[in-house]
Amino acid sequence: MxxxxxxxxxxxxxxxxxxxxxxxxxxxxxxxxxxxxxxxxxxxxxxxxxxxxxxxxxxxxxxxxxxxxxxxxxxxxxHRFEEIEAELDALSAIRGEPTGTVRITCADHVLRTTIWPKLVPVLREHPGINVEFDVSYGLRDIVADRFDAGVRLGEAVHKDMIAMPIGPKVRMAAVASPAYFAANPPPKTPRDLLQHRCINQRQGAGGLYVWEFERKGRELEVRVEGQVIVNTSPLIVAAALDGMGIAFLPEEEFAPHIEEGRLVRVLQDWCPPFPGFHLYYPSRRHPSPAFSLVLNALRFRGEA
CATH class of the missing domain: 1.10.10.10 (Winged helix-like DNA-binding domain superfamily/Winged helix DNA-binding domain)
Structure with a gap:
């Protein structure tokens, strides 16, 4: 029938x-x-x-x-409905103006320093494109949560995703205020951190971030403890400036404070460069014109 x-x-x-x-x-x-x-x-x-x-x-x-x-x-x-939506968005290219919404989940620092500056010109040139940002430190399931893409450090991207570098290599930095180190001897090895107050970071609704170090091919993980646990990097920086202990983030988040002497860096020889931030998305996704423009704008064209 x-x-x-x-x-x-x-x-x-x-x-x-x-x-x-x-x-x-x-x-x-x-x-x-x-x-x-x-x-x-x-x-x-x-x-x-x-x-x-x-x-x-x-x-x-x-x-x-x-x-x-x-x-x-x-x-x-x-996913069939998502494919239909993508094809409808693709039709916008025929009339010459991409439209549609691109949803990205990422941490606040990389959004401020890398993603947003690169996307402002795109949004100004293409008023039909909308971008929605979800600021999160958790490892979101972008397929289940219907994000078009996510941003993570390269080593954390799942193998079944397409990953594209959006920035240079990154180095971590362990820092604390001069006042903190005046009262506590600086650590000489990562294991010495177990004798210090450290500022912990919770990843989304999951566990605490485990601090990772490497020197001459030797990798070391340290589960630190302290009075303060936060889930955003600006609060970690603020707590370090207030003398609440040793903090651990990508070095660029501390850079101005280190340069001006408000924070002191330690364990630098245990923090080698590693693959930086990557934008990732499902391998089965057929990029819409709007998403393709975002990809092109965010692509890192320097030395990865």
Missing amino acids: IRSPDVARRNLNDLLAFVTVAREGSFTRAAAVLGVTQSALSQTIRALEQRLDIRLLTRTTRSVAPTEAGERLAQAIG
């Missing part, structure tokens, strides 16, 4: 509604994305579940989550 176009269109709309609710984890947010009322969206999902004769979503007073069947359906068809 051949289904009428109206039936096929209704089925596609219903599936899109389901995928959106599954991704957003909320009927309220999904309704806003789709431009419909929450009650209409709930009716659509109920009708879809009745037609398929299976529960797709588990609803509570605070959240919505896919059932096992719903998760299977979302994984099977979700």
Whole structure:
């Protein structure tokens, strides 16, 4: 039996509604994305579940989550809608002006110093392109969270992603205030950090960052302790300036304070250069014109 176009269109709309609710984890947010009322969206999902004769979503007073069947359906068809959206964005190239939204998750420092300065000219030249930034230190799942790309240090990028360098090599720096070292002898090796107060960094909702060192091919990891735990680099810098202990970040975050004597660097011979920040995205992604412009603008053209 051949289904009428109206039936096929209704089925596609219903599936899109389901995928959106599954991704957003909320009927309220999904309704806003789709431009419909929450009650209409709930009716659509109920009708879809009745037609398929299976529960797709588990609803509570605070959240919505896919059932096992719903998760299977979302994984099977979700990327198809993304491919359709990408192709529709690609059509904008035919009329000469790229449009669309590019979502990027990254840390605040690399956003301020590397990404934002490079994208400002692109946004000015192409008013149809929108960019959304998610500032996060956690290792986000960009596929599940529907980001177009993420930014991490090169060694942290998953092997199934396409990775592109957006900056030069990076060196870490261990620093503290002169007042702190006046009261505490500077560490001579990374293991000496265990006798110091250190400023810890929590990565997203995960564990504490483990400080990594290397010298003459010997790698060493140290789990430090201290009074202060934060999840953003500006607060780490501030805590170090206030004498709360030893901090550990890419050296450029401390550079002006080191140059002006507000912070003192230690263990420099244990901090060799390593691959810097990379923008990464799923290998199966077909870049839209807007995304291609962002890639081209962020590409590092110096010596990686």
